[in-house]
Amino acid sequence: MTEARQEAGRRDGAEQVRRAPGTPCWVSLMAHGMTATQEFYQALFGWEFRPGPEQLGPYVRALLDGQEVAGIGQLPGGARLQVAWTPYLASDRVDRTADTVRVCGGTVAVGPLDAADAGRLAIASDPAGAVFGIWQGAAHLGAAVSGVPGAPVWNELITRDTRSVATFYRYVFGYAEERAPTAGGVDRLDLLLGGKPVATVTGVGTLPRDRGAHWLTSFGVTDIDASVGLVTRLGGRVVHPPAASDQGRAATVADPEGAVFALVELG
Secondary structure (H helix, E strand, O other): OOHHHHHHHOOOOOOOOOOOOOOOEEEEEEEOHHHHHHHHHHHHHHHEEEEEEOOOOOEEEEEEOOOEEEEEEEOOOOOOOOOEEEEEEEEEOOHHHHHHHOOOEEEEEEEEEEEEEEEEEEEEEEEEEEEEEEEEEEEOOOEEEEEEOOOOOEEEEOOOOHHHHHHHHHHHHHOOOEEOOOHHEEEEEEEEEEOOOEEEEOOOOOOOOOOEEEEEEEEOOOOOOHHHHHHHHHOOOEEEEEEEOOEEEEEEEEOOOOOEEEEEEOO
């Protein structure tokens, strides 16, 4: 991972901070089997859990060493929605942001609605179909820990090409863009706020048949090979085995319900 991206990951501790609009501030997984899903991630990352707001159904917050890092919710019975990790991008006025999403060609599927006293949210998708959340924090400002083993490290948008969605995100969240240094001329942009990268857009040309454009969340681990082995022993699968990347050694895996995420080895 580049030095600038390492600075983006931090341990906020008990004192949560309000992120600038557009900053990834939370990740949430909607799954079918809450108990089995919690057991998987507890074994993989050492998470513990406590109840969270239930406006969209049963929901828990995952804790790492007592600090909130992610959420897991229950999909409605019979829902055929894809099980996936979804990043939430900060907003100071979620209703206005949702309106801008629509004007710029995106879709708002859920909300805006209040999540008890925690904040206000919406779930949207960009013009290419990649799903993301919008979060206006109140009592809950987002993850208290990031950039360490067992916590989110980075969020990357995987899409057909960067040009097709860069304008959308620029207008909705005010990002600046910088061509990311890569080997082999990969189509990749960093999205910047205040001159610092907060997320990446990667154009892959051809998208996987079973997945369209999507956001991919990376979680930190201390030993990538051991963590990938643990994923498979716990009933998950390897999508892309460990290999060198611009973030360090990384692998893409899926949990037992098929939610895809990345693991990044932190030095």
